[in-house]
Amino acid sequence: MNEPIIHVENLCKKFDDFTAVNQISFDVSRGEIFGFLGANGAGKTTAMRMLCGLSFPTSGMGTVAGFNIRTEGEKIKSHIGYMSQRFSLYDDLTVFENMKLYAGIYGLSRQQTLQSIDEKLEQLQFASEKNTLVGALPLGWKQKVAFSVATLHRPEIVFLDEPTGGVDPITRRQFWELIYNAAANGTTIFVTTHYMDEAEYCSRVSIMVDGKIEALDSPKKLKEQFSVQSMDEVFRTLARRAKRTE
Amino acid sequence: MNMIEVNGLTKRYGNVLALSAVSFSVAEGELFGLIGPDGAGKTTLFRLLATLLNADEGTATVNGFDVVKDYKSIRNCVGYMPGKFSLYPDLSVKENVDFFAALFGVTLEENYDLIAPIYKQIEPFKDRRAGKLSGGMKQKLALCCALIHKPKVLFLDEPTTGVDAVSRSEFWDMLSNLKQKGITMLVSTPYMDEASRCDRIALCNEGKILCIDAPANLTKNFDTPLYALAADDMFALLNAVRSIPNMGDVYPFGEFHHLFSHSELDCGKVSDELSKKGCNNLTIKKIEPTIEDVFIKLMNNE
Known part of the structure; x- marks a missing residue:
């Protein structure tokens, strides 16, 4: 159990002569909330796609949930949860139907499916909206339902790509409480965000600049290291060093 | 005269009330922010003011022109940068700029002073197709195209959404420069920390304006411990x-x-x-x- 849930060594991804991800190495421990930050074009999305088994590394190696990212991409996909701001549920299916569909895709049994859906609806206090079409829900609720769908199959780790973009300030905080809760129950969270206050919620934060990880530590230690008051200032100091223009 | 006057604008899409009796005004030269999450009605409001949609109820004027009766006059004196990248991806940077200039019967050279500080940043890529630009470059090109005819009013719908903290702050610096040149601006954003860059802001949620004031007044009048x-x-x-x-x-x-x-x-x-x-x-x-x-x-x- 003590082996890291993500282990990456010298991971590289090149597109022709452009090195999008340049020799990154890091570990994520089980149960951590790991913030994966960087300016636009720093290489976050490319790195995340490799970790999720969606893109093949040019060089380097890594494991996610015990599976090799070079050779076991399909196994990784079935053992992780994934949600992005752009990832949409099906608007013309109800909340329940969306959950059931994804439970089916992840191969849950009928009994597991129903039990898991009940748990999620109760956690969201959303049982009354079970038969509402997702298209009729406010964005904030869609995002909360999307998070539940991404964790329905009880993955050991869930990848969240800007999950709170455009969401109102109260819902944004409720969303982070869902994350806190999942982490308290042992799920590892790997999250990207443009809101620097959200970086403070993470156990550890990595900041990518021009394809490399330039900083990796707890928010407290990063602020000490850069002698600044906020994660926003840490981010700005590092992002200003960027040479490439996306 | 106020540059923008909005009186009781209401817009429904089927059963969804996108905008509910919204009223406010923006003075000439003001930088006015619409701050709120998705679904607040910000984009609908821009589309009504840019004369791309008609309201169900209420009236509005821009530069003294009525948004329904005088829509042609409004289109000549406003610049509109929609939230979604809406330039021609198959045309080069320079071709896009020239195209929008031609639409308004002007040339890049004519209004070069206004857009030069922004255009210079994308000029090294002027022969690149717009679709191949990075997000930040696309944003600068869109701003150039919205400014090409030297509009009196600029509508900017979520210009900084999905953009990192450093680029966001640079974009607001560009807007501050435009303000110096007397352009009235209506800007929307979901990022609350950008409020302080505006002269006045309207906080909006679910089709309504919750309040309107200068950012400093809003925090000063907060009376909860x-x-x-x-x-x-x-x-x-x-x-x-x-x-x-x-x-x-x-x-x-x-x-x-x-x-x-x-x-x-x-x-x-x-x-x-x-x-x-x-x-x-x-x-x-x-x-x-x-x-x-x-x-x-x-x-x-x-």
Whole structure:
């Protein structure tokens, strides 16, 4: 159990002569909330796609949930949860139907499916909206339902790509409480965000600049290291060093 | 004369009320922010003012022209940068600029002074197709195209969404420069920390305007005692605060939790109580609100 849930060594991804991800190495421990930050074009999305088994590394190696990212991409996909701001549920299916569909895709049994859906609806206090079409829900609720769908199959780790973009300030905080809760129950969270206050919620934060990880530590230690008051200032100091223009 | 006048604008899409009797005005030369999450009605409002949609109820004028009767005059004197990249991806940077200039019967050279500070940043890529530009470059090109005819009013719909903190701040610097040149601007954003860059802001949610004022006034008039709390285990602290009756609402706020208290607190006493509940290394202090605190309070009052 003590082996890291993500282990990456010298991971590289090149597109022709452009090195999008340049020799990154890091570990994520089980149960951590790991913030994966960087300016636009720093290489976050490319790195995340490799970790999720969606893109093949040019060089380097890594494991996610015990599976090799070079050779076991399909196994990784079935053992992780994934949600992005752009990832949409099906608007013309109800909340329940969306959950059931994804439970089916992840191969849950009928009994597991129903039990898991009940748990999620109760956690969201959303049982009354079970038969509402997702298209009729406010964005904030869609995002909360999307998070539940991404964790329905009880993955050991869930990848969240800007999950709170455009969401109102109260819902944004409720969303982070869902994350806190999942982490308290042992799920590892790997999250990207443009809101620097959200970086403070993470156990550890990595900041990518021009394809490399330039900083990796707890928010407290990063602020000490850069002698600044906020994660926003840490981010700005590092992002200003960027040479490439996306 | 106000550059923008909005009176009771209402817009429905089927059963969805996108905009509910919204009224406000923007003075000439003002930088006015519409601040709110997705679904607040910001884009609908821009489309109504840019004469791309008609309202169900209410009236509006831009530069003294009525948005329904005088739509042709409005289209000549406003620049509109939609939230979604809407230039021609198959045309080069220069071709896009020339195209928009031709539409308005002007040339790049004619209004070069106005757009030069922005255009110079994309000029090295002027032969690149717009579709192949990075996000930040696309944004600058879109701003150039919206400014090419030297508009009196600029509509910017979420120009900084999905953009990192450094690029966002650079974009607002560009807007401050345009303000110096006398252009009136209506800008929307979901990022509350950008509020302070505006002269006045309207906080909006679910089709309504919650309030309108200068950012500094909004925080100055906040009358709820507000406290920042931190401890070693922040999630446990959140639950501990909630377990004490009548404390008020508490929300995670980055490094600290913010407590919207019902009354002035004895910080020492609260600290003792939370320590008894197992919270270690407690910090509790009274703080000044941010725009986001104001927004949360107004949402809760609704």
